Amino acid sequence: RTPASLSGLLPPYDQLYYLGVRAYFNEEWEEAAELFENSISTRAALRRARRKCNDECLSAGVDKVSNLDTETGSMWDLSMLDWVQRRAECIRFCLGLSVSRTGQLPVSADIDYEFGTRNPYNFLQIVYYKLRKLQKAASAAQTFFVANPSHLEMRNNIEKYRRMGGVREDAFQDRERELEKHWEVYDSALLAESASDWLRAVERWKECVNETLRQTEECRAQCVVASQGLPEDSEQLRGVYERAAALSLSLLSCKQSCISLVSTRPGRVSPQEDFLPTQLEHLHIAQFKAGDLKGAVQTLRSLLLFYPSDPDNLSNLQLYSDSLEGDSEAQSVGPAQAISEYVNRSLLEKKLLYYGVANLDYNFTDPDLWTPEEVIPESLRGTWREERQKVLEKLKEGEKVVEVDDSGFYAGGPVPLVGVTITMDDKILNGTNRVVLDGVLTQPECDNILKLASTAASLGDGYRGRRSPHTPHEKFEGLTVLRALKLAQEGLVNQSDARLLHGIGERVRTLVQSYFRSHSPLYFSYTHLVCRSAIKGHQEGRLDLSHPVHVDNCILEPETRQCWREPPAFTHRDLSAVLYLNEDFEGGDFFFTDRDAKTVTAKVRPGCGRLVGFSSGPVNPHGVTAVTAGRRCALALWFTTEKLHRDREREQAESLWEADGQSVVKKEQKDGERTGAPARSGRSQGAQGRSKERERVRSGRDEL
Numbered sequence: 155r156t157p158a159s160l161s162g163l164l165p166p167y168d169q170l171y172y173l174g175v176r177a178y179f180n181e182e183w184e185e186a187a188e189l190f191e192n193s194i195s196t197r198a199a200l201r202r203a204r205r206k207c208n209d210e211c212l213s214a215g216v217d218k219v220s221n222l223d224t225e226t227g228s229m230w231d232l233s234m235l236d237w238v239q240r241r242a243e244c245i246r247f248c249l250g251l252s253v254s255r256t257g258q259l260p261v262s263a264d265i266d267y268e269f270g271t272r273n274p275y276n277f278l279q280i281v282y283y284k285l286r287k288l289q290k291a292a293s294a295a296q297t298f299f300v301a302n303p304s305h306l307e308m309r310n311n312i313e314k315y316r317r318m319g320g321v322r323e324d325a326f327q328d329r330e331r332e333l334e335k336h337w338e339v340y341d342s343a344l345l346a347e348s349a350s351d352w353l354r355a356v357e358r359w360k361e362c363v364n365e366t367l368r369q370t371e372e373c374r375a376q377c378v379v380a381s382q383g384l385p386e387d388s389e390q391l392r393g394v395y396e397r398a399a400a401l402s403l404s405l406l407s408c409k410q411s412c413i414s415l416v417s418t419r420p421g422r423v424s425p426q427e428d429f430l431p432t433q434l435e436h437l438h439i440a441q442f443k444a445g446d447l448k449g450a451v452q453t454l455r456s457l458l459l460f461y462p463s464d465p466d467n468l469s470n471l472q473l474y475s476d477s478l479e480g481d482s483e484a485q486s487v488g489p490a491q492a493i494s495e496y497v498n499r500s501l502l503e504k505k506l507l508y509y510g511v512a513n514l515d516y517n518f519t520d521p522d523l524w525t526p527e528e529v530i531p532e533s534l535r536g537t538w539r540e541e542r543q544k545v546l547e548k549l550k551e552g553e554k555v556v557e558v559d560d561s562g563f564y565a566g567g568p569v570p571l572v573g574v575t576i577t578m579d580d581k582i583l584n585g586t587n588r589v590v591l592d593g594v595l596t597q598p599e600c601d602n603i604l605k606l607a608s609t610a611a612s613l614g615d616g617y618r619g620r621r622s623p624h625t626p627h628e629k630f631e632g633l634t635v636l637r638a639l640k641l642a643q644e645g646l647v648n649q650s651d652a653r654l655l656h657g658i659g660e661r662v663r664t665l666v667q668s669y670f671r672s673h674s675p676l677y678f679s680y681t682h683l684v685c686r687s688a689i690k691g692h693q694e695g696r697l698d699l700s701h702p703v704h705v706d707n708c709i710l711e712p713e714t715r716q717c718w719r720e721p722p723a724f725t726h727r728d729l730s731a732v733l734y735l736n737e738d739f740e741g742g743d744f745f746f747t748d749r750d751a752k753t754v755t756a757k758v759r760p761g762c763g764r765l766v767g768f769s770s771g772p773v774n775p776h777g778v779t780a781v782t783a784g785r786r787c788a789l790a791l792w793f794t795t796e797k798l799h800r801d802r803e804r805e806q807a808e809s810l811w812e813a814d815g816q817s818v819v820k821k822e823q824k825d826g827e828r829t830g831a832p833a834r835s836g837r838s839q840g841a842q843g844r845s846k847e848r849e850r851v852r853s854g855r856d857e858l
């Protein structure tokens with residue numbers, strides 16, 4: 155629905171927003187909800203109106219633009235002025251038909267910021283929560299969270315909504331997802347690539363290019379219309395020519411900056427460099443791998459529009475064309491046409507812009523790396539080259555630092571178990587494919603497993619009394635699921651505890667499979683309950699670690715920053731998880747490092763029910779600091795995507811249970827009830843659990 159004032163014209167949305175904020179602080183929830191919703195939809199309607207007017211006025215004064223290319227001096231100014239004025243008149247008339255006079259005025263930078271960071275949804279979330287409209291509250295929470303991914307309170311809120319009755323899964327919809335469609339496609343293109351699904355990758359990259367272009371076009375249209383609202387009598391601008399030239403320059407630079415807007419993920423600061431050319435690079439490689447040589451040639455030609463003399467692109471083109479044996483006439487599918495239009499228009503606009511920058515003391519930072527030198531006026535070339543060099547160097551440095559993980563995992567998926575929350579994500583842990591979850595075990599569960607470990611150790615598991623393989627200052631005990639089962643069969647430990655140990659593994663698998671968005675099923679590779687105890691009297695001045703820095707699936711060589719994926723490393727391990735059981739010991743912190751095995755990038759303090767999960771590859775070197783007092787127990791689990799490498803011992807344990815006539819899964823649930831653990835499924839949560847949940851909810855701006 156399009157909101158409208160009495161006159162039928164769009165009111166200013168910033169005013170509606172301010173009124174909404176006031177109603178909010180007066181706790182007039184109904185009214186606040188209506189005002190916030192109204193300001194959001196008015197803003198959207200304004201953008202649509204602008205887009206329409208932009209399209210309708212596209213041709214106004216366009217004949218003057220073509221003159222600009224040849225004209226110089228005052229004739230250049232005159233042509234520019236003519237163009238700007240004609241278009242401005244057309245747009246002002248067009249907007250006047252649907253937008254009120256005040257609605258046309260530019261909004262303040264504060265309001266721009268509020269809407270840019272999606273803060274209206276932060277308010278709306280609370281408002282809907284107060285109104286008991288949980289479905290809408292969940293959606294507002296999700297919408298805000300997408301643009302503020304490090305806002306952990308909102309993430310916790312979302313988790314809480316998931317646990318509340320009456321909130322359906324489809325409630326967690328980003329209301330502004332239209333704006334991120336290209337990122338959605340971008341991610342799924344990367345995913346298809348990592349699964350070597352080339353046909354799908356081709357399709358996705360094409361879609362991504364098209365969507366990126368569409369979003370850029372939309373942004374540029376908004377620039378055009380918004381630039382009509384600049385103040386009429388700015389002090390610095392002397393004459394009417396200067397004003398016209400300045401207006402057109404700010405318009406052109408607004409348009410150029412659209413590419414950096416579109417190439418910045420919501421909630422991030424820095425844009426993805428060279429966004430469009432990068433996508434084309436992915437596309438032509440995917441096309442090549444999928445066997446579509448003609449398509450690959452066509453895409454390479456598009457890429458060459460950005461970088462006409464790039465030697466890699468040229469030699470690839472040669473390679474592809476040779477394979478085609480002359481049959482290289484490109485058929486017109488894919489985004490080639492749109493790309494060439496985009497490049498040509500950008501080139502013309504850049505030319506005009508740089509011309510203006512050289513003539514009128516105007517500030518402009520080029521977001522593109524591909525801007526050709528010919529476009530830069532002689533007087534600017536020196537500084538332009540220097541700055542570009544700086545950007546390129548910085549980019550190279552960044553490449554060195556930013557670790558890419560080719561594991562195919564992609565952190566950030568949902569956490570599908572009741573009571574489990576995300577405490578640290580990639581950003582907080584300064585890395586890739588890392589997570590810390592809390593609430594994976596209850597205290598009684600930790601106690602039972604600890605008891606199991608103690609009993610097993612006292613009975614003499616393989617490690618009893620052994621010194622740690624990593625340090626002479628600690629003792630090391632270990633227990634596997636099968637060993638626990640055998641002990642249970644001998645009546646030496648509780649059958650239910652052995653089963654719990656097994657069941658916990660399933661729980662962890664569900665969590666990491668979902669959170670790391672694994673595209674293939676995960677199999678257990680190895681599960682090991684490990685306790686490390688400080689040996690009394692051997693702790694003075696210890697400099698070593700409880701577990702030296704290592705990578706789980708390759709042999710790390712910190713000097714060269716290489717990691718050798720070969721035996722004796724457990725090369726098939728893909729995901730690692732360590733689930734902690736206690737905190738009553740000294741030292742024993744888990745930490746991640748850089749590939750140098752020295753620079754600590756994040757630390758995690760163990761505690762009952764806390765889980766560290768990470769991809770097992772070279773992006774995640776890690777270790778454990780010395781345990782200087784007490785005993786530290788943890789369940790270490792590794793998963794593999796290769797069925798061949800699954801843990802046969804675990805299967806053996808499972809079949810022993812089956813032979814006992816008891817289904818492994820059913821029994822684990824029963825045990826859960828008996829030990830007082832909450833049911834681990836969102837749906838089975840009873841009314842009691844829910845009302846308790848409500849009690850914990852407190853009013854406030856951020857966290858429920």
Ligand SMILES: O=C(O)CCC(=O)C(=O)O
Nearest residue numbers: 701706732744778788790
């Ligand atoms: O116990 C821990 O915190 C980590 C252990 C570990 O990294 C390993 O066993 O590979």
Ligand SMILES: [Fe+2]
Nearest residue numbers: 704705706776
């Ligand atoms: Fe490890």
